[in-house]
Amino acid sequence: MDAFKVIGGNPLRGDVVISGAKNAALPILMSALLSKTPIVFSNVPKLNDILTTVKLLGQLGAKTQWLSDNQLMIDASSIDICRAPYDLVKTMRASILVLGPLLARMGHAEVSLPGGCAIGARPVNLHIEGLKLMGADITVEDGYIIAKKEGRLSGATILMDMVSVTGTENLMMAAALADGITIIENAAREPEIVDLAECLISMGAKITGAGTNTLTIEGVSELNGKEYSVMPDRIETGTFLVAAAVTQGHIKCLNTDPTALEAVLAKLKEAGALITTGEDWIEIEMTGPAKAVNIRTAPHPAFPTDMQAQFMTMNVLAEGTATVIETIFENRFMHVPELQRMGADIALEGNTAIVKGVETLNGAQVMATDLRASASLVIAGLVAKSPTQVDRIYHIDRGYLCIEGKLQGLGANITRIKAD
Numbered sequence: 149m150d151a152f153k154v155i156g157g158n159p160l161r162g163d164v165v166i167s168g169a170k171n172a173a174l175p176i177l178m179s180a181l182l183s184k185t186p187i188v189f190s191n192v193p194k195l196n197d198i199l200t201t202v203k204l205l206g207q208l209g210a211k212t213q214w215l216s217d218n219q220l221m222i223d224a225s226s227i228d229i230c231r232a233p234y235d236l237v238k239t240m241r242a243s244i245l246v247l248g249p250l251l252a253r254m255g256h257a258e259v260s261l262p263g264g265c266a267i268g269a270r271p272v273n274l275h276i277e278g279l280k281l282m283g284a285d286i287t288v289e290d291g292y293i294i295a296k297k298e299g300r301l302s303g304a305t306i307l308m309d310m311v312s313v314t315g316t317e318n319l320m321m322a323a324a325l326a327d328g329i330t331i332i333e334n335a336a337r338e339p340e341i342v343d344l345a346e347c348l349i350s351m352g353a354k355i356t357g358a359g360t361n362t363l364t365i366e367g368v369s370e371l372n373g374k375e376y377s378v379m380p381d382r383i384e385t386g387t388f389l390v391a392a393a394v395t396q397g398h399i400k401c402l403n404t405d406p407t408a409l410e411a412v413l414a415k416l417k418e419a420g421a422l423i424t425t426g427e428d429w430i431e432i433e434m435t436g437p438a439k440a441v442n443i444r445t446a447p448h449p450a451f452p453t454d455m456q457a458q459f460m461t462m463n464v465l466a467e468g469t470a471t472v473i474e475t476i477f478e479n480r481f482m483h484v485p486e487l488q489r490m491g492a493d494i495a496l497e498g499n500t501a502i503v504k505g506v507e508t509l510n511g512a513q514v515m516a517t518d519l520r521a522s523a524s525l526v527i528a529g530l531v532a533k534s535p536t537q538v539d540r541i542y543h544i545d546r547g548y549l550c551i552e553g554k555l556q557g558l559g560a561n562i563t564r565i566k567a568d
């Protein structure tokens with residue numbers, strides 16, 4: 149497996165172009181399964197999770213073609229297979245997002261249960277319960293969710309027990325082709341939900357309330373997409389901003405959307421960063437060590453769990469002591485022991501990390517355990533006093549488009565060590 153070698157000491161400086169959002173592109177590409185016409189998607193980040201999605205859509209009978217590096221055409225007019233196999237689902241949990249569209253379009257879906265992963269158990273009960281309320285007959289057999297419905301799904305009122313991003317997305321896609329009105333209460337409000345809703349609306353869906361906790365979807369009998377451009381990646385943006393802050397650098401993120409990052413920008417300002425924003429750019433300048441900032445992750449618009457690990461690294465080197473509370477996933481502190489090996493002072497108590505700032509970190513050979521944990525270790529490497537090797541970076545390749553190239557462009561000393 150590939151690894152990164154990072155030699156710290158260079159403050160990041162310059163411009164970086166932000167890619168399309170992985171977590172918006174995944175449901176949006178799956179939504180092509182609902183369309184009887186081919187759709188051209190742009191601003192699609194060609195990273196590993198997207199390549200997995202393309203493979204999965206191909207296995208279901210959709211035709212896919214890259215028109216350029218970030219433009220993908222999907223033609224699902226004649227899909228004929230309803231099974232998402234374990235081999236693909238196990239490499240990408242978001243494969244569960246084919247469940248709603250396949251069931252709505254074909255009346256039948258078989259999707260391997262994704263299983264647990266590094267950051268938590270991550271069950272999909274809310275996806276299943278919601279579809280059952282819409283009239284689906286769902287069983288679990290031999291590790292597969294088997295969902296069937298004769299005729300169209302029926303509109304229903306669904307109160308989600310917990311806020312679930314992909315759960316809301318799956319149900320919204322299914323409801324778009326259902327017979328009648330579906331109301332999803334306690335819906336997720338993440339910007340990626342709004343982007344998916346806008347994509348579905350461009351296909352002819354009738355959806356209101358995206359971005360609030362109540363979604364209303366009036367089902368239509370057919371959807372016909374044409375083109376859609378994916379929103380910028382707010383988590384990639386946040387990751388570069390934190391990397392600039394930790395290295396006491398000065399960078400500008402281009403092709404991004406500051407309105408999707410309010411909680412993150414507020415915390416960076418609290419840490420002492422000078423932030424300026426325009427319609428599609430964010431500039432950050434940091435002229436001294438960060439001040440420690442308390443973090444509590446929660447559903448949007450609160451602080452995103454996908455930025456927790458990166459802020460942990462910032463706090464590790466900050467002036468003062470910070471408390472980092474993770475409320476979304478039960479096991480999202482896997483970066484902590486690795487940061488400790490580099491000299492971090494972190495005490496864990498359940499879902500709370502107490503981080504006492506230290507002046508320097510030492511480089512070490514560390515192991516990337518999940519996507520954002522990997523990013524936090526790369527950031528730590530950018531300031532460590534000796535070289536750092538981050539192993540198992542396939543996680544980072546799942547979710548960041550050429551992170552090393554973008555960091556090199558900002559002056560970082562990072563190289564990929566290719567596996568034999």
Ligand SMILES: CC(=O)N[C@H]1[C@@H](OP(=O)(O)OP(=O)(O)OC[C@H]2O[C@@H](n3ccc(=O)[nH]c3=O)[C@H](O)[C@@H]2O)O[C@H](CO)[C@@H](O)[C@@H]1O
Binds near residue numbers: 242269273
């Ligand atoms: C591809 C994608 O968009 N991934 C994001 C999505 O993941 P994902 O959509 O998988 O995360 P959820 O919002 O569903 O999970 C939130 C919490 O609800 C729980 N839960 C969820 C569904 C369910 O049926 N039952 C249940 O108990 C989960 O275990 C977790 O504790 O939102 C997370 C929370 O912002 C982000 O960290 C992920 O990057």
Ligand SMILES: C=C(OP(=O)(O)O)C(=O)O
Binds near residue numbers: 171241520
């Ligand atoms: C946890 C993440 O992704 P996924 O839901 O695909 O595992 C993430 O993007 O940080």
